[in-house]
Amino acid sequence: MGRIYNFSAGPAMLPEEVLKEAAEEMLDYRGTGMSVMEMSHRSKAFEAIIQEAEKDLRELMNIPDNYKVLFLQGGASQQFAMIPMNLMKNKVADYIITGQWSKKAYQEAKNYGTANAIASSADKTFSYIPDCSDLPISENADYVYICENNTIYGTKFKKLPNTKGKTLVADVSSCFLSEPVDVTKYGVIYGGVQKNIGPAGVVIVIIREDLITEDTLPGTPTMLKYKIHADEKSLYNTPPAYGIYICGKVFKWIKSMGGLQAMKERNEKKAAILYDYLDQSKLFRGTVVKEDRSLMNVPFVTGDEELDAKFVKEAKAAGFENLKGHRTVGGMRASIYNAMPIEGVQKLVEFMKKFEEENLK
Amino acid sequence: MGRIYNFSAGPAMLPEEVLKEAAEEMLDYRGTGMSVMEMSHRSKAFEAIIQEAEKDLRELMNIPDNYKVLFLQGGASQQFAMIPMNLMKNKVADYIITGQWSKKAYQEAKNYGTANAIASSADKTFSYIPDCSDLPISENADYVYICENNTIYGTKFKKLPNTKGKTLVADVSSCFLSEPVDVTKYGVIYGGVQKNIGPAGVVIVIIREDLITEDTLPGTPTMLKYKIHADEKSLYNTPPAYGIYICGKVFKWIKSMGGLQAMKERNEKKAAILYDYLDQSKLFRGTVVKEDRSLMNVPFVTGDEELDAKFVKEAKAAGFENLKGHRTVGGMRASIYNAMPIEGVQKLVEFMKKFEEENLK
Numbered sequence: 001m002g003r004i005y006n007f008s009a010g011p012a013m014l015p016e017e018v019l020k021e022a023a024e025e026m027l028d029y030r031g032t033g034m035s036v037m038e039m040s041h042r043s044k045a046f047e048a049i050i051q052e053a054e055k056d057l058r059e060l061m062n063i064p065d066n067y068k069v070l071f072l073q074g075g076a077s078q079q080f081a082m083i084p085m086n087l088m089k090n091k092v093a094d095y096i097i098t099g100q101w102s103k104k105a106y107q108e109a110k111n112y113g114t115a116n117a118i119a120s121s122a123d124k125t126f127s128y129i130p131d132c133s134d135l136p137i138s139e140n141a142d143y144v145y146i147c148e149n150n151t152i153y154g155t156k157f158k159k160l161p162n163t164k165g166k167t168l169v170a171d172v173s174s175c176f177l178s179e180p181v182d183v184t185k186y187g188v189i190y191g192g193v194q195k196n197i198g199p200a201g202v203v204i205v206i207i208r209e210d211l212i213t214e215d216t217l218p219g220t221p222t223m224l225k226y227k228i229h230a231d232e233k234s235l236y237n238t239p240p241a242y243g244i245y246i247c248g249k250v251f252k253w254i255k256s257m258g259g260l261q262a263m264k265e266r267n268e269k270k271a272a273i274l275y276d277y278l279d280q281s282k283l284f285r286g287t288v289v290k291e292d293r294s295l296m297n298v299p300f301v302t303g304d305e306e307l308d309a310k311f312v313k314e315a316k317a318a319g320f321e322n323l324k325g326h327r328t329v330g331g332m333r334a335s336i337y338n339a340m341p342i343e344g345v346q347k348l349v350e351f352m353k354k355f356e357e358e359n360l361k
Numbered sequence: 362m363g364r365i366y367n368f369s370a371g372p373a374m375l376p377e378e379v380l381k382e383a384a385e386e387m388l389d390y391r392g393t394g395m396s397v398m399e400m401s402h403r404s405k406a407f408e409a410i411i412q413e414a415e416k417d418l419r420e421l422m423n424i425p426d427n428y429k430v431l432f433l434q435g436g437a438s439q440q441f442a443m444i445p446m447n448l449m450k451n452k453v454a455d456y457i458i459t460g461q462w463s464k465k466a467y468q469e470a471k472n473y474g475t476a477n478a479i480a481s482s483a484d485k486t487f488s489y490i491p492d493c494s495d496l497p498i499s500e501n502a503d504y505v506y507i508c509e510n511n512t513i514y515g516t517k518f519k520k521l522p523n524t525k526g527k528t529l530v531a532d533v534s535s536c537f538l539s540e541p542v543d544v545t546k547y548g549v550i551y552g553g554v555q556k557n558i559g560p561a562g563v564v565i566v567i568i569r570e571d572l573i574t575e576d577t578l579p580g581t582p583t584m585l586k587y588k589i590h591a592d593e594k595s596l597y598n599t600p601p602a603y604g605i606y607i608c609g610k611v612f613k614w615i616k617s618m619g620g621l622q623a624m625k626e627r628n629e630k631k632a633a634i635l636y637d638y639l640d641q642s643k644l645f646r647g648t649v650v651k652e653d654r655s656l657m658n659v660p661f662v663t664g665d666e667e668l669d670a671k672f673v674k675e676a677k678a679a680g681f682e683n684l685k686g687h688r689t690v691g692g693m694r695a696s697i698y699n700a701m702p703i704e705g706v707q708k709l710v711e712f713m714k715k716f717e718e719e720n721l722k
């Protein structure tokens with residue numbers, strides 16, 4: 001079988017060029033006589049890899065010098081604890097609840113202080129982003145937390161919340177590097193790489209230097225202190241080296257594609273193919289209000305569970321993998337991250353049209 | 362350049378067969394049309410990978426049914442906190458200090474309760490293992506902690522300590538799967554995989570079920586609770602999937618080599634080649650007392666720092682990589698893990714003989 005179109009929400013498709021290069025370098029990375037998997041993380045060769053990855057990411061995102069870039073382990077889920085343990089100086093933080101991931105982060109934060117849910121779209125199954133222009137931000141909030149792109153529900157903050165001067169912390173796991181971003185508007189931007197950037201096992205944290213302090217909450221494990229990792233340039237202990245190497249290749253790939261502005265245009269084009277079809281389809285419909293639609297995760301339904309299941313099954317047989325919606329919501333979801341080619345979306349829509357013809361009563 | 366002999370203490374050499382297979386499967390894992398890096402961790406294909414890895418590890422180590430096997434992130438260093446946070450019910454634990462890694466674990470544990478250093482070999486630069494047959498084990502100790510193979514100093518516990526009935530916790534990062542082990546003697550066996558098993562970014566924890574409880578210390582992050590990961594079979598969140606896949610291949614390789622008894626014999630043979638030479642050399646000498654010598658990490662010196670540096674430099678030029686001792690101790694260290702072929706050690710000794718002839722005054 002050839003390569004298939006993989007609509008998984010993460011881990012997800014990677015650029016074929018990246019995988020080919022990785023395969024070619026597997027036994028001998030550029031004349032070193034070893035695989036990157038076998039390399040001491042203190043070696044010159046690996047230091048060049050991690051430094052170049054950071055440099056390219058800084059270029060792509062235009063990250064100012066007063067922000068550190070950390071390559072860590074534990075996934076986004078571990079950040080749910082690291083953020084309050086490192087940032088809750090007043091032991092107060094405000095959370096905007098737009099889906100399961102922000103809810104989990106909020107629940108974890110409650111173990112470390114007062115976490116306030118200052119807005120939520122739970123009332124309509126997280127199918128929209130609440131108005132965040134004038135929220136009751138807590139006077140002594142250490143930060144305001146959002147999940148910028150909601151992987152499960154397919155919504156995206158098109159406008160950042162008005163935090164009234166408080167530090168903004170954003171989980172960008174499922175929209176990382178999908179479009180240009182103004183880093184200066186955030187205190188912390190973080191995400192697991194396994195959607196848009198690389199293999200699971202690396203989380204990237206971009207954090208403003210003044211937020212990196214010694215005085216973490218009592219009982220914070222050494223490995224969960226940003227300062228430890230910042231001081232050691234992500235080499236406090238053995239890093240997830242192979243994953244970082246693949247991320248570096250994806251950064252180069254994005255640069256070769258024209259950077260984040262080009263990615264945004266490509267992603268808008270890709271998403272429009274699917275959304276335009278959904279809007280005119282008589283069988284399928286998107287589940288998210290138009291103005292909050294994600295470019296990355298596109299959930300849709302027929303309104304009939306049996307028909308949904310039939311669609312997922314037939315799509316799979318036709319080479320469209322992982323279209324089933326998240327186990328907590330059902331329906332379908334097409335995740336169309338950076339590495340999904342336009343043809344993948346075009347062919348999916350062709351397939352959906354055929355399915356609609358065959359199944360519309 | 363061809364593949365070189367890499368004596369790194371970790372990340373370290375992997376079997377060439379494993380790397381070849383990984384390269385071949387990079388773009389299309391066995392007809393799935395995708396790389397293992399791109400695979401949903403909830404997919405059937407990945408579930409088969411992680412389940413088979415666990416099964417093979419259980420077979421290799423003869424792990425009893427009342428032990429769980431967890432594939433986690435954060436490296437061994439994160440276990441330094443996870444162990445006390447999960448196991449310190451009485452808030453007392455006894456540590457045997459045989460090198461930098463047990464010392465770090467001990468220091469981390471102090472953040473969570475009373476950690477007692479009940480024995481140490483610091484008096485002689487950790488060049489031996491203390492007599493642990495009758496130590497002052499604390500009456501209410503939750504566990505007794507050892508680092509079974511000391512990567513930096515090249516010592517190994519040949520006999521486990523008498524814990525007087527208390528739970529034994531062992532860091533086996535640098536001796537994992539190097540010889541048969543009686544799992545029933547331990548409460549927890551854990552290690553980072555990046556020495557003997559796979560790429561950095563995976564830590565394997567083998568833990569007796571009765572030690573997996575809800576009542577962790579207050580403030581323990583969800584991601585640092587053994588119970589969370591045990592209940593979800595290491596899929597609570599996105600696991601370091603590609604690393605686990607490579608570990609699985611190494612388990613198969615060890616099985617094909619004849620299992621742990623065969624590995625032990627091979628490792629003894631390999632280490633003897635080096636130790637026998639060191640013992641009769643007039644230029645080089647090992648730094649560890651004979652009866653406590655590690656089969657995995659072999660530190661040695663000439664007694665002259667300049668000559669040590671000359672040796673490391675010339676060895677590198679001749680294709681023997683990473684022979685420099687740990688930055689905290691100097692001299693040389695040859696790490697000869699499972700994947701180091703016998704020829705690698707033979708050729709190293711030939712090279713050392715030649716260097717001795719040329720440099721012995």
Ligand SMILES: Cc1ncc(COP(=O)(O)O)c(C=O)c1O
Pocket residue numbers: 009010074075076077078101147149150151152171172173174192598599600
């Ligand atoms: C937006 C978002 N945040 C957090 C997570 C959790 O990430 P991890 O599995 O790396 O802990 C996910 C996973 O899918 C996600 O989509």
Ligand SMILES: Cc1ncc(COP(=O)(O)O)c(C=O)c1O
Pocket residue numbers: 237238239370371435436437438439462508510511512513532533534535553
């Ligand atoms: C015995 C031992 N324990 C712990 C560690 C730390 O492992 P990690 O870098 O995965 O945190 C090492 C690393 O070399 C080690 O050799």
Ligand SMILES: [Mg+2]
Pocket residue numbers: 098099100101102149150151152153154
């Ligand atoms: Mg979500």
Ligand SMILES: [Mg+2]
Pocket residue numbers: 277278279280281282283284285286
């Ligand atoms: Mg419609």
Ligand SMILES: [Mg+2]
Pocket residue numbers: 459460461462463510511512513514
């Ligand atoms: Mg040591």
Ligand SMILES: [Mg+2]
Pocket residue numbers: 638639640641642643644645646647
């Ligand atoms: Mg000698």
